[in-house]
Amino acid sequence: MATTKVPEVRDITRIERIGAHSHIRGLGLDDALEPRQFLLPDAVAEYKFS
Numbered sequence: 001m002a003t004t005k006v007p008e009v010r011d012i013t014r015i016e017r018i019g020a021h022s023h024i025r026g027l028g029l030d031d032a033l034e035p036r037q038f039l040l041p042d043a044v045a046e047y048k049f050s
Contacts, residue, residue, distance in 0.1 A: 030036050
């Protein structure tokens with residue numbers, strides 16, 4: 001009978017934390033999600049409303 005390997009389950013807390021921060025990078029927020037500046041981020045400031 002063949003044995004099947006079960007992949008090791010990694011701690012997903014770290015992966016989730018990284019994923020949660022990856023989509024807010026560059027929005028002018030610090031690690032506590034507080035504004036670093038009172039200026040709009042470049043990506044928002046350059047957005048052309050049509």
